[in-house]
Amino acid sequence: MAEFTAVGDAIHNDFFVVTGSSFADDLQLLFETAVGTVTVAPNVVRPQLAFVAQLPASVPTGRHWLRLRHGGTTTERIPVEVTAGPPYTVCVLYSGRPKPSPYTIVFVANPAIESQAGDTFNADPVLTNRAGYHSAVAYCLQNILRETEDLLRAGGTDAQMRFVSVFDATLAAQQENALAHEVSPNIMETPFNRLGVLASFLTRFHEVADVVFVLHGSTTHTRASAWFTRDDNSRPTVPFTYDGVARQHGRFSSIPGSCAIPVTEDTTAMTALHEFGHAASDFNNGRVVDLYVNGTAGGFMANKKFRAQATDPVPANFATYNGTNYNSDPNRDALGYPATWTSYHPQPIDATRPNLMDNFFLSFDTPLRCRLDQLTYAWMRDRLLAKLGR
Amino acid sequence: MEPLHPDLRAALKAAHPGLTDAQIDQHEELLAQQFLLDPETQEAETRALDRRREQLIQQYMPNFQQVAQMFHQRRAADGESLRSP
Numbered sequence: 001m002a003e004f005t006a007v008g009d010a011i012h013n014d015f016f017v018v019t020g021s022s023f024a025d026d027l028q029l030l031f032e033t034a035v036g037t038v039t040v041a042p043n044v045v046r047p048q049l050a051f052v053a054q055l056p057a058s059v060p061t062g063r064h065w066l067r068l069r070h071g072g073t074t075t076e077r078i079p080v081e082v083t084a085g086p087p088y089t090v091c092v093l094y095s096g097r098p099k100p101s102p103y104t105i106v107f108v109a110n111p112a113i114e115s116q117a118g119d120t121f122n123a124d125p126v127l128t129n130r131a132g133y134h135s136a137v138a139y140c141l142q143n144i145l146r147e148t149e150d151l152l153r154a155g156g157t158d159a160q161m162r163f164v165s166v167f168d169a170t171l172a173a174q175q176e177n178a179l180a181h182e183v184s185p186n187i188m189e190t191p192f193n194r195l196g197v198l199a200s201f202l203t204r205f206h207e208v209a210d211v212v213f214v215l216h217g218s219t220t221h222t223r224a225s226a227w228f229t230r231d232d233n234s235r236p237t238v239p240f241t242y243d244g245v246a247r248q249h250g251r252f253s254s255i256p257g258s259c260a261i262p263v264t265e266d267t268t269a270m271t272a273l274h275e276f277g278h279a280a281s282d283f284n285n286g287r288v289v290d291l292y293v294n295g296t297a298g299g300f301m302a303n304k305k306f307r308a309q310a311t312d313p314v315p316a317n318f319a320t321y322n323g324t325n326y327n328s329d330p331n332r333d334a335l336g337y338p339a340t341w342t343s344y345h346p347q348p349i350d351a352t353r354p355n356l357m358d359n360f361f362l363s364f365d366t367p368l369r370c371r372l373d374q375l376t377y378a379w380m381r382d383r384l385l386a387k388l389g390r
Numbered sequence: 391m392e393p394l395h396p397d398l399r400a401a402l403k404a405a406h407p408g409l410t411d412a413q414i415d416q417h418e419e420l421l422a423q424q425f426l427l428d429p430e431t432q433e434a435e436t437r438a439l440d441r442r443r444e445q446l447i448q449q450y451m452p453n454f455q456q457v458a459q460m461f462h463q464r465r466a467a468d469g470e471s472l473r474s475p
Contacts, residue, residue, distance in 0.1 A: 186458040189425075265466070266465040292394070292418070
């Protein structure tokens with residue numbers, strides 16, 4: 001008996017995903033016909049899924065037998081019908097735990113770009129670059145699920161999450177389809193001042209997201225950014241205390257977290273997970289903020305505090321979260337706090353590399369090994385578990 | 391927001407003689423501050439920060455976008471090649 005399932009149809013140049021259990025990293029897909037076998041290496045493998053960004057046209061159309069080879073074994077086969085297309089508009093990459101409201105991450109090919117002034121809307125070039133979009137989805141999945149930081153995958157929690165892609169090349173360049181907004185000089189953000197547009201956009205595709213990755217094709221505004229989630233605390237929450245103050249992790253959101261990432265993103269950077277860190281935090285009950293600037297106090301930040309004077313020592317204890325004390329980072333990893341800064345951070349998991357929310361480009365080896373600090377990791381894990389548990 | 395790559399910082403300084411780290415840092419601070427404001431209730435503050443940033447850019451790094459664009463294209467290409475077998 002085969003130990004896996006093909007998700008959806010097998011279509012040339014579209015996503016192709018198989019699901020199962022105990023998949024090993026060396027997994028390969030073997031498409032067999034009477035005349036031969038075509039081997040396809042997935043872009044991303046997790047124990048429960050193997051993700052191919054674009055099914056290559058080297059797999060002939062027609063009926064195949066599909067086997068998986070991994071961990072020194074080859075599975076039984078299942079029938080698969082390969083077609084030439086067209087690719088789907090909405091593709092459920094992984095359905096997550098079967099339940100009414102699974103934690104959902106949606107990737108969207110941005111249909112229209114809003115100018116900085118908000119007075120013009122231009123077609124996003126990504127709609128004519130389906131291959132680039134698929135590669136960007138693969139990059140994001142690799143980045144959030146497979147690099148050293150295991151925030152989403154620890155304990156197999158990613159197996160409970162739903163992943164969806166939306167690519168609709170028919171949408172017009174108008175305000176209701178503009179999910180990306182230019183900010184001078186080179187930043188792209190998800191729609192300023194009308195974040196509700198994301199939820200209404202996805203409703204058209206019958207999706208509800210917790211976090212939306214808006215993937216765009218701008219060549220001028222390529223610096224990624226994110227906006228925090230807004231939890232819906234009128235619905236069930238999970239209480240927590242932070243420095244003795246009672247707060248809540250919302251199980252549901254009223255506005256999803258969102259980030260805008262170019263399809264040409266440098267794949268050696270930790271940008272996708274860094275932006276997810278912002279987007280998955282909450283505007284009111286804990287923002288996870290950038291650590292590469294000093295910043296200013298105001299509102300509740302889960303991962304940054306301020307001293308009265310830059311000359312004051314960094315306090316040993318950063319915060320008490322749910323009764324556990326978390327230390328401060330006296331040295332800002334190996335980077336050091338600039339002499340004028342008053343801000344300080346929680347103790348990192350890996351003190352030899354920059355915090356994932358700091359300037360990961362300054363890592364001595366590769367940004368891909370950067371991790372969060374201990375407090376933010378614990379806080380964000382609890383936050384994810386609160387939403388996964390709804 | 392994505393951090394500023396140290397090589398982009400160097401490229402900005404190379405393209406704008408006299409530009410200092412402090413001026414770049416000031417721009418970064420304003421930008422980060424902007425992304426902490428509530429976009430639904432603090433639009434005026436956001437616009438004010440936008441104007442201050444724009445002044446900094448025009449005064450000290452008018453070619454920021456072009457420099458960043460070239461840098462991004464090169465990094466994206468390098469990243470692809472690093473990922474390829």
